[in-house]
Amino acid sequence: MNILKKLAAATALTALVLGAAPAFAETKIALVVKALGNGFFDAAAKGAEDAAKELGDVTVIYTGPTSATAEGQIEIINALIAQQVNAIAISANDPDALVPVLKKAMSRGITVISWDSGVAAEGRQMHLNPSDTDLIGSTIFKLAADYLPDGGEVAILSASSTAANQNSWIDAGKAALPTMFPKLTLVATVYGDDDSVKSTDEAKGLIASYPNLKAIIAPTTVGVVAAAQVVTDMGLIGKINVTGLALPSEFKQFIDNGSSKAVALWNPIDLGYSAVYIAHALANGTEAKPGVTLSIGHVGEITLDDTNSAAMAAPFTFDASNIEEFSKIY
């Protein structure tokens, strides 16, 4: 048997095996995240797997680029289109740059939803917000205000300057500042790009520039850990309170050592879980339009607003009383 014949036989065999595989109707849902290696998204993927088990006929593909760029996500979406997945549920690195490739996906019959960090309306069928923007904006300042009865200077350490969700929370928080927390003074907003080294440098810069700083608010899981580490290392526990949005498992040590009094976050497990429920419903014929109510399993249900967006739940505060319990979950 010559090599050509062997090759032909192997090809035929492969074709047979592969041809037989998609015999039963299975919904392939891709959970595309901003970047892999992030505890928050790993927790969302766990929730997505839970939802897949409950729904039965669902396969979840958990994927994302190495660094949080729109270009990296576009490469991944191209690969997912080629694989003919049924649905893409994405947390986007850029609300605009992903629109053309997601439109292409939709034109080839793929259901597209965004969750966590959204995509412009023309690039998706619906968007699932983890919570309400205004509520998160006021919550991050409230976390600082609760432990500053006399008020004082606070600063924000955010993710990248182009991150849509962080920017909208900060804007909402700034709007609430004069009425709800008049004693707080926001002195600076800096960007650590969700990179621990850059976030550490920016946190050190804040402490050096503002000697009267009382609190650092980091509405990003990477930035908050970097800031708390800086406060711990510089011996400023008790002088500067670090707060913001943090993963309990990554952040437990800083609640324990006192560099932070409290942080908040929604439940990423529920977020991934809900995204899969919604993607499954839309991929199997439900139409996404304003006013439609969709079930999201044990989390409850959501109703789409005028922009086809919906909020999942309110953020949840972790402090010394409950961090132990939640750090074991995510």
Add this chain to the structure above:
Amino acid sequence: MSNTTPKRHLPDRLDSPLKAAFFSWPSLLLAVAVSIFIINSFASPYFLSPWALSDATFNFTEKAIIALAMALLIISGEIDISVAGIIAISSTMMGVALQFGADTPTLVIVGMLTGLICGAFNGALVTKLGLPSIVVTIGTMSLFRGISFIILGDKAYKGYPESFAYFGQGYVYWVISFEFVLFLGLALVYYVLLHKTNFGRYIYAIGNNPIAAQFSGVRVARVKFVLFCLTGIMAGVAAVLLTSRLGSTRPSIARGWELEVITMVVLGGINILGGSGTIQGTVIAAFIMGLVTFGLGLLNVPGIVMSIIIGALLIGVIALPTLLNMLRERLKK
């Protein structure tokens, strides 16, 4: 003891032309590319579809277009780390022009012109002031992107005209995209420039020995200046394509691309110290990078593992000729 020296045989070439071609870098790369193609088609049932392959080309054409000019620059012994920064500032300038109501041809001209100005700025600093190009372009890398950040902050420019979308999203025929055709066309132009013109010979001469080239009458500074300008224009072209493909501009556009472009050039067999390399190698290396990332993407391999594989591939392909030579030496003995 006899005084007669034995007759020494001095061949014109060390190897026969056929043997030389067989062991040349481009043929080695081609073999790697073909094997990756075959492995991919067996690994994923979705790989061998015209649309999938067409989508895959978008992952590397813009970077490959810059790699063509970068190859020439590196052969001449210089380097440009600022290319991704040039994309950011070119794209931002196109956005600014858009705010003043520029039409599609004007946008393209603005993008390429910004690239040319940035390239000329790099070139002037290197050739007029005699500064090392790696230092200059590390500086301008931050400078160019920094200007975009100052102009845009956390905002984005969008609303590019419908006709502008053609460059990054349009198809010339069936699944053959405009980007891909442009890349092949430019590859041909650069092949002729490097391998068939006096200018191309000057580039090799400068890369091997700039002082000897200078004394042989080659205008070293001018050639290098032109190469920096060419790299700038190609980054401008990539900016037009990428902006059109994304339909928007943000200052973080094309972040980290400089390393991917340089990886393509080095994988293509261009000596990072200058003096040798071919356009064919660079083009095949671009395909290899595209095929590997797309093939692994189809298997949903995480990006971190993908970087490891690209790194291993780079080292492997670079080490292979040395290993083959060692093997040949041993066999001769």
